[in-house]
Amino acid sequence: MAYLTFKDINKIYPNGFHAVHNFNLEVEKGEFIVFVGPSGCGKSTTLRMVAGLENISSGEFLIEGTRVNEKGPRERGIAMVFQSYALYPHMSVYDNLAFGLTLQGVDEDVIEQKVMKTAKILGLTEYLDRKPRALSGGQRQRVAVGRAIIRKVGVFLMDEPLSNLDAKQRVTMRSEITQIHRETGATTIYVTHDQTEAMTMADRIVVMKEGYVQQVGTPYDLYFNPVNVFVAGFIGEPPMNFVKGTVTNGSLKIGKTDVALSSVVSEKTAAAYEGKEVCFGFRPEHAVLVKDKAVPDAIEFSCVVELTELLGDNTNVYIDIDGINLILKIDPHDTPKIDSELKFAVPKGSVYLFDGETEARILQ
Ligand code: ATP
Numbered sequence: 001m002a003y004l005t006f007k008d009i010n011k012i013y014p015n016g017f018h019a020v021h022n023f024n025l026e027v028e029k030g031e032f033i034v035f036v037g038p039s040g041c042g043k044s045t046t047l048r049m050v051a052g053l054e055n056i057s058s059g060e061f062l063i064e065g066t067r068v069n070e071k072g073p074r075e076r077g078i079a080m081v082f083q084s085y086a087l088y089p090h091m092s093v094y095d096n097l098a099f100g101l102t103l104q105g106v107d108e109d110v111i112e113q114k115v116m117k118t119a120k121i122l123g124l125t126e127y128l129d130r131k132p133r134a135l136s137g138g139q140r141q142r143v144a145v146g147r148a149i150i151r152k153v154g155v156f157l158m159d160e161p162l163s164n165l166d167a168k169q170r171v172t173m174r175s176e177i178t179q180i181h182r183e184t185g186a187t188t189i190y191v192t193h194d195q196t197e198a199m200t201m202a203d204r205i206v207v208m209k210e211g212y213v214q215q216v217g218t219p220y221d222l223y224f225n226p227v228n229v230f231v232a233g234f235i236g237e238p239p240m241n242f243v244k245g246t247v248t249n250g251s252l253k254i255g256k257t258d259v260a261l262s263s264v265v266s267e268k269t270a271a272a273y274e275g276k277e278v279c280f281g282f283r284p285e286h287a288v289l290v291k292d293k294a295v296p297d298a299i300e301f302s303c304v305v306e307l308t309e310l311l312g313d314n315t316n317v318y319i320d321i322d323g324i325n326l327i328l329k330i331d332p333h334d335t336p337k338i339d340s341e342l343k344f345a346v347p348k349g350s351v352y353l354f355d356g357e358t359e360a361r362i363l364q
Pocket residue numbers: 013014015017019037038039040041042043044045046193
C-alpha cells in the first residue's frame with residue numbers, strides 16, 4: 001500500500017474556478033516528491049488540500065490507506081513550511097522552534113533536547129537567542145524548516161520555501177534540505193516553479209499545467225523521456241528547441257535540411273504523418289558542431305550565429321536557420337563569431353518528435 005494516495009482529486013473554488021483536475025498519485029514512504037509547473041498551474045492548491053487547509057471538492061486523499069478528507073490540519077500528522085516562513089517576530093529562535101511542542105504540552109527537558117538537536121542539524125545553535133529580524137533570509141528559512149522538522153510528523157510539506165533567498169543561498173539551502181530529508185527520512189512534498197530545484201531535489205517530479213498533471217517521473221525520466229511538448233520545454237535549461245512544420249514527401253524542411261521522418265521514427269509512423277503537422281525537438285546541449293568531418297548518424301543543419309553567451313562551463317549560441325531561432329549549448333572553447341555561418345548536427349537518438357496538434361510525443 002502506498003503511504004499517500006491521491007485518488008481523482010479535483011478542486012473547484014467557490015467562484016466556480018476548476019483549479020485541479022483529476023489528480024492521481026501514489027507516494028511511497030520517505031519519498032521526496034516535487035510538484036512543479038508555471039504560476040497558476042494548481043500546485044499550491046494541491047499541496048493545501050494535502051495539508052487540510054483547503055477542502056477537496058471531489059476525490060479522496062488517503063494516508064496509509066485511511067481517508068483523511070474530513071480531518072483537520074492538526075489531525076493529519078503533517079508539517080508545512082510556507083513561502084513567507086511565518087515566524088513569530090517577538091520570539092527568539094529557541095522559542096520559535098519550541099513553540100509547537102510547548103503547545104502540545106511536551107516536557108521542558110524534552111523540548112530543550114529537541115531544540116538543541118534541530119538547531120545543530122540546521123546550524124542555528126549560535127542564533128538561538130536572536131529574534132527573527134536579526135537573522136539573514138537563509139537563517140530565517142532554516143528556522144522555518146526547523147519548526148517543521150522538530151515535530152515528529154509523517155509528512156513534510158514545503159511551498160516554494162526558497163523563493164525569498166538570493167541565488168547563492170538557494171543553492172546552499174537546496175542541498176541542506178536534501179540532506180535534512182536524508183537524515184529525517186520524512187515523506188516530503190515540495191512545491192516550486194523552478195525546474196532546477198525540481199531536478200536536483202526530487203526522487204520523483206509531478207509536472208503540472210493549468211490544473212492537469214502532465215507527467216510523473218524521476219528527473220531522469222522527465223529529461224530523457226518527456227511525454228509532450230510542455231514537459232520537454234519545461235525541463236532543461238536552456239529549454240528544448242522546437243521547430244514546427246508540415247510533413248511533405250516524408251520530410252520536414254528545416255532551412256536547407258530535409259529531415260526524413262523515417263530516420264527518427266518507423267516508416268509506418270512517418271507515413272501516417274504525411275501532410276500533417278509535427279514538432280521537431282532537440283536539446284541545446286545535444287547539438288554537436290560539425291568541424292572537419294560529418295557526425296555519424298546525425299542530422300546536419302547550417303545556421304547563422306546571432307549572439308553568444310559565454311557562461312564559463314559552456315557557451316549558449318543563439319542561431320538563425322532561415323528565420324527560425326534556436327539555441328545551441330556548446331563547449332566554450334568552440335565559441336563562434338557573431339554573424340558567422342555554423343554547421344551543427346543533432347544525433348538521431350537525441351531527436352524528439354511531437355504531434356503538431358496534440359503536442360504528444362511520437363514514439364517509434
Ligand atoms: P503560484 O506558483 O503562482 O503560487 P500555483 O501553481 O501554486 O501558482 P495555485 O495557487 O494552486 O497555483 O492556483 C491555481 C489556480 O487557482 C490559479 O489560477 C489561481 O488564480 C486559482 N485560485 C487560487 N486560489 C483561489 C481562490 N481562493 N478562489 C478562486 N481561484 C483561486
